[in-house]
Every structure is written in structure tokens, then in C-alpha cells.
Amino acid sequence: MSAEQPRMVMLPTSDHGDVILPEPSWCAGHAHHDPESLRADLIHAGPTVECAFLGVPLFCAEIVQSPFAAVDRSLLGGQVAGVSVDPLGKTLDPVQLYSLAAVFDGYADRLRDLADRLARVLGGEGR
Structure with missing residues (x-):
């Protein structure tokens, strides 16, 4: 048995050019990536889990990770995966x-x- 190789993704950035990084299995892709992003702002995000009522979104949450974040700041996301909750605006x-x-x-x-x-x-x- 061989270990499955991680998926790799190449994302253009304004400060480091094309950045190649492993993409976690839970990541939903980078369809909305802005090539003008800085490398520190690259983010992996999983599928959104939404709570809506009468067609109005109340809360949504998704697993996120910023592999090049400069500093892991409590509740703000970082290099360690967490769950971003909106409109709370925190990563838990x-x-x-x-x-x-x-x-x-x-x-x-x-x-x-x-x-x-x-x-x-x-x-x-x-x-």
C-alpha cells in the first residue's frame, strides 16, 4: 500500500508569483482566488455549512486554513485549520x-x- 500523494495547487500571488502548495482533502478549491492576493492571504476553505431561515442566511461556517499566515492569532485564523463563523467574524x-x-x-x-x-x-x- 502506498500513501496517497497530497493534491497540489498553484495560485498566483502579487508578491511571490506562482505559489505551489498542498491542498487539504477538505478544501473546496480556489475558484474565487484573486491573483492580486498576497501569499500571506492565501486561504484554503471547505464547503460552507449554512443556517438559513425563510431564505435569509443567519450563520455560515467553513473549515479554513491560511498556510502562509504570518502569525496565528487566537480567533482570527492562521496556519492551523479552524472553523470560520460568519457573522461572528471569528475562527474557532x-x-x-x-x-x-x-x-x-x-x-x-x-x-x-x-x-x-x-x-x-x-x-x-x-x-
Whole structure:
């Protein structure tokens, strides 16, 4: 058995010319790459996971990695893969992403409570 070779991608940059780098298996490609990008701004991004209601996007998230980022800054992305969450504008690690999911779980419970309350109001209670 031989190990599968990583996919390689060549992306033009304004400061380093054509940059060849390994593309992670989770990367959705670089269809929207701007050749005027700096090498430090190159980014791998996975498929977007969207939460929408009535056709309006509320949140979206995707795995991202910036292989040439100068500095890994907490919650801003970097050389280590994370999950970028919009409109939060932060890149989260697995523990932070589980914490966000827990916040959503709690909020969903509060929305269900509010729906129950509204149903009682519409049913004539509290007039």
C-alpha cells in the first residue's frame, strides 16, 4: 500500500508569483482566488455549512486554513485549520465550536419557550 500523494495547487500571488502548495482533502478549491492576493492571504476553505431561515442566511461556517499566515492569532485564523463563523467574524477551534453549538442549543430552547408563550397569548391567555 502506498500513501496517497497530497493534491497540489498553484495560485498566483502579487508578491511571490506562482505559489505551489498542498491542498487539504477538505478544501473546496480556489475558484474565487484573486491573483492580486498576497501569499500571506492565501486561504484554503471547505464547503460552507449554512443556517438559513425563510431564505435569509443567519450563520455560515467553513473549515479554513491560511498556510502562509504570518502569525496565528487566537480567533482570527492562521496556519492551523479552524472553523470560520460568519457573522461572528471569528475562527474557532473544536472546543470553541462545541461551545457555540451549546449556545445555539440554549437559544433554540428559549425560542421554543417564546413560541409557547406566543401561542398562549394568541389563544386568549393574558388579555
